[in-house]
Amino acid sequence: MQETNHVAVFDFGSQYTQLIVRRVRELGFYAKLYSPEDIAEVGSPAAVILSGGPKSTSEPDAPDIDFEKLQSFGVPVLGVCYGMQLLNIKFGGSVKASNKREYGPAMLKPTSHDDLYAGISGESQVWMSHSDTVENLHAKAQVIAANQHGTPVSLKWPGEFYGIQFHPEVTHSHEGNQILKNFLNRATDLQPFLIEDFKREMIEGIRERVGDKQVVCGVSGGVDSTVLVVLLNEAGVNVRAIFVDNGLLRKDEAAEVQANFKRMGVEIETIDASKRFLDALAGKEDPEEKRKIIGNMFIEVFWDAVGDAEMLAQGTLYPDVIESASNAKSKASVIKTHHNRVPKILELQAQGKVLEPLAELFKDEVRELGASLNIEADILGRHPFPGPGLAVRCPGAVDQNRLDIIRDCDAIFIGKLKEHGWYDKVWQAYAGLIPVKTVGVKGDERSYEWATNLRAVISEDAMTAEWVDLPAQLLREASQDILNEVSGINRVLYDISTKPPASIEWE
């Protein structure tokens, strides 16, 4: 569908590109991400943003954009980092390549009274992440801001083209949102982003595509699949929701998920396949092999139950789509292939049988949609939980005993977070197992047992994460209860690793 009056964001491969889309939506306007080679599909935007990217404009395969087409939109354009360097070249300037990277905070000093910096302090912290810099500016290019050394970091060219070397979309750019807002103020007739409008359109779209066919859908109890099923129900289509218990769930989770759906008046079918999963995983230690076994087994169990599906609905979100797309076009480096894009699903997709109504939304927007569908806050506030479940929280082989130990530690830790009012403040938390034995004393006996690792992080869509400085009292109580109550554990560790370089899960 060709859009009108939206903000078109072109992706040159920066790890922050999704954040630009998010920020624009948070400011209340509809933004959509495009690959620069798809410029012909953009419709008629009200504003354009060119993202940053990992390449140097001097590299032979550096991504480019059809500048004539871009100019033909006749709307304000903002080039961020690589986007600014590319614009400088398009306007006849050049870019000085460098191997030295400037990464981190810098001081922004507006040097003119341009509206882009309206209301911005004389010195404002911004976040830099680049090697190359602009030089040989076009005669009509105007420097509108510099850094603390007087180097130009923001340009304006004729026809409402703007460039900024820094990243306004990251929170370390303290007044980044205001700068984006100022830029969007230059645009006219911007389309607002309202979840209620989206809901109405989604429901109409679902009805149109599904008709009287049956839609099957896997549910995990997580936010995305729950909102998806409730949305399908609201659209009045014939849904068959299947919940696979893979034996890798948290303590009492299967029962809890069933109770939650019952509460919402949605019927689900549960398949207890735990034995099949655990048998297949027996003795397997390699993380990728474990993931593959779990992924393949899920497909086997799910499709055995489904048979021939008329349609399959998935709770794929916008970041997943973007990640898969950039993976295919290999601009950004991607760590894991997304589980919603396995061959069986790609095959169904080619037949037009896959429905992904949430594919335009970010996680927090899905929560907003869920609230407007009257899903209760405790369900919407559940922490994310990985598809391969506890298997990625136990390095090495998994078995019933190890899983039970993780479950007990995790239940105690999560219970303490809730008790101390921290569950909703952290983005994700869990206890895992480090199956390395160390010596201790329990009662009067020598013990030789494993350790549990507690992890609590804050994050924005899991791309990066910071560990949470939990109160010592909370950690003390969690540790004490785990050591007293969980047999097999004689040591409790708190994980203070950021992502990157560590990931959130241990595998």
Ligand code: XMP
């Ligand atoms: P990592 O460990 O990669 O995790 O930093 C980032 C986020 O993704 C979740 N995760 C998964 N979710 N299937 C999922 O549905 C998976 O295979 C998977 N692996 C990791 C993880 O819990 C965290 O929120």
